[in-house]
Every structure is written in C-alpha cells, then in structure tokens.
Amino acid sequence: MTPDPLAAIAARAIACLDLTSLNDDDDHDRIASLCARAVTPAGPVAAVCVHAAFVPLCRRALEGSGVKTCTVVNFPHGREDADAVTAETRRAVGDGADEIDVVLPYQAWLSGRTAAARAVLDAARQAADGRTLKVILETGRLLTADAIGSAAEAAIAAGADFLKTSTGKTPVSATLESAHLLLEAAARSNRPVGVKVAGGVRTTAQAVAYLRLADRVLGGAVGPDRFRFGASGLLDALLASRGSAAAAPASRGGY
Secondary structure, eight states, X not given: OOOOHHHHHHHHHHHTEEEEEXXXXXXXXXXXXXXXXXXXXXXXXXXXXXOGGGHHHHHHHHTTSOOEEEEEESTTTXXXXXXXXXXXXXXXXXXXXXXXXXXXXXXXXXXXXXXXXXXXXXXXXXXHTTSEEEEEOOHHHHOSHHHHHHHHHHHHHTTOSEEEOOOSOSSSOOOHXXXXXXXXXXXXXXXXXXXXXXXXXXXXXXXXXXXXXXXXXXXXXXXXXXXXXXXXXXXXXXHHHHTOOOSSOOOSXXX
C-alpha cells in the first residue's frame, strides 16, 4: 500500500508542535490535561508552552517524555523593562524551563526606540543561560516587510534561536507572508536559526502549507530544531489526518 503523504506530513507537524495554553484563567487541571496530551499516538510533541506559574507542574508531568517545557516572558505586551525581563527569565529557568519565548518590545521598535527593544532581547538571552530562546516579533503589529525584517535581524543578532511570529493575542497573528519573511531572515543567518508560527494555525492544510514553505526556504525537510507551530487546537486535526484519536480531551484556548 502506498503511504499516505498527508499522514506523513501530519506526523512531522506533530513533532514540530509547541502544545500551548496561555489563557488568563488557566489552572492546574487544564495544564495537567495539556501535558497528558503531549505524548500522542504519533509520538511526542516538541514542547508544552504555558505561563511561568505552571513550569514546575509541567516539569514533573513531562519528566522522561522527551517533551520540553516552554514558558513566556514579557508577555503579551512586550514592555521595555529589561530588568523585569531578566527577573522573569531567571525565575523561569530556576523553575526548570527548557525554552523561553520573549516578546520583542514592538511598540518601542516601531517608534524608533530600538536600543530599548534590543536591551530587552539582550537581557533575555543572558538570563536564559543557554536555554532555547524564541523571540516573538508580533508581526501583525509590525506589519511592513521592512519593520519585520529589521526586527528579525535584531533578534538574530541578540542570539535568538527561533524567530516567532506572534503572541496569538492580537487580531492578526501568523500568516504565510510573515512566516516567509522570518524564514528568509533565518536562512540568511550565519548560524542555525528556526522559525515558530503561532496564532490561528488550526488545520492540517495550514500546517502543510507552512511546512512546505519552511522546507523550501530553509532547504530540506525541517524538524523541530528549525521549525515549530505554537498551537493547541491543531493537534486534534493532525491526529485525525493520521487516522489517530486524540490522546485526551483538548484544552480550551491557547493559540
């Protein structure tokens, strides 16, 4: 029997998924349920991404699974307070976070206060102490190719391991156009840099489009070291495309 190409790419997308819940009303039970879903019939997702208060819970629940614990700092507004970002990041690392997603101060960037924005990224990079650092550019607010491109270059210069499209908290989140700009910036880097798309990615067809774009721009079949989806609702769609049932009831919200 010929392998189903959709099933194969769905399995690859699951391995690239940061299963996410970043709701204001998240609680212990919801995050525990999220962690239970992280090891699927198609294998583990890349990471579980939650608010910082739930990092210790995720570390315990995911121990030995191969799934990383990710959290957000300076989220979602992207303030210009580098000292606060340092404190948040250090606390998250101390609690066991493997990955940090920090929001670029995009309002400062747009208004020309680029030094303040860069200082926040530098603070996060230093405080992350070698952990994977993803910089959220909020491309739906930066809007133009020039603003997105210059912010991406600044994030790479600050030591970002991934460029991330969005917080998922604005009217415009991930788009193929913004992802293309980030992928091109990553491809130009003189070191490996990945891209994470977040916000509004809910169907297998969308996931396939993003993966094919990433493959084309970065060269070859990308894996979770170079490409991620930040989503919660996407998982069930991907499992259905493989003919698998959901691992556990889906959590509400997230991205």
